[in-house]
Amino acid sequence: MHDPHDHDDHHEHDHRMHQDGTTWQAMRTYLPRIREFWSNDVNSAVVDLVAPDEGETLLDIGAGMGAATFDAAKRVGRKGSVIAIEPTPFMRRVLGIRKLGNRNRSRVAALNGRAEELPVGTDMVSAAWAVNVLHHVSDLDAAVIELRRVLAPGGRVVLVDEDFDEPDHPRYEEMKARHGQKHGDHEHLMIAIDELGESFTAAGFRDVAARLDRVAGVPVRMLTANLLGPSDA
Numbered sequence: 001m002h003d004p005h006d007h008d009d010h011h012e013h014d015h016r017m018h019q020d021g022t023t024w025q026a027m028r029t030y031l032p033r034i035r036e037f038w039s040n041d042v043n044s045a046v047v048d049l050v051a052p053d054e055g056e057t058l059l060d061i062g063a064g065m066g067a068a069t070f071d072a073a074k075r076v077g078r079k080g081s082v083i084a085i086e087p088t089p090f091m092r093r094v095l096g097i098r099k100l101g102n103r104n105r106s107r108v109a110a111l112n113g114r115a116e117e118l119p120v121g122t123d124m125v126s127a128a129w130a131v132n133v134l135h136h137v138s139d140l141d142a143a144v145i146e147l148r149r150v151l152a153p154g155g156r157v158v159l160v161d162e163d164f165d166e167p168d169h170p171r172y173e174e175m176k177a178r179h180g181q182k183h184g185d186h187e188h189l190m191i192a193i194d195e196l197g198e199s200f201t202a203a204g205f206r207d208v209a210a211r212l213d214r215v216a217g218v219p220v221r222m223l224t225a226n227l228l229g230p231s232d233a
Ligand SMILES: C[S@@+](CC[C@H](N)C(=O)[O-])C[C@H]1O[C@@H](n2cnc3c(N)ncnc32)[C@H](O)[C@@H]1O
Pocket: 018, 036, 037, 043, 061, 062, 063, 064, 065, 066, 067, 085, 086, 087, 088, 091, 113, 114, 115, 116, 130, 131, 132, 133, 136, 137, 138
């Protein structure tokens, strides 16, 4: 079990390298977009939806450069912590450097890991979220099972992927130019989020809402769900 107050994982031998490949490739992909990855309205809005409470242990899955991690760390108090899970060594390195200069650094742990295999103990976290990560996860069923395992009773989940294929997304044209074509058609995305909702329900989550919605004014695919708490029995 990891104690985020004690240590970080600076292990760089990532044998399950993220699809962006080498550190150089990750740098080329992410460094030009450092402003966007440092902090943005969607990540802030997701932290608001999670509503961190004092003393909670929280999980940012696919944390990137920590846009949501450091926002949440302000809100958990001295006894709380935020575990940032990030498989790409370059992103983890940025997280580590950012942490050094952050006043809440003792509340943040940056760990190597993936949604499908979380390096976190059972029943350890009060809430978990992922922003713009779902489309990277190759085995969503495994990720649902992992979330079920690591969340404590009463735990809550917020998963948000911006829908860059939606023409009214402010970055629709930019993303289309970058990727050359649309990521997929809307019907397909709708089915995928519905199916994800079914997986959460089957795994024992309640209040599962899987939908197309808007967060911070932009179109998203999102899922929110909770686990039964001790007082629900
Ligand atoms: C588009 S970035 C989003 C980063 C951050 N959540 C944000 O909103 O700024 C996607 C992130 O997901 C990470 N990632 C890729 N595959 C993953 C997986 N299977 N599990 C968790 N994170 C993953 C990538 O390394 C990358 O940092």
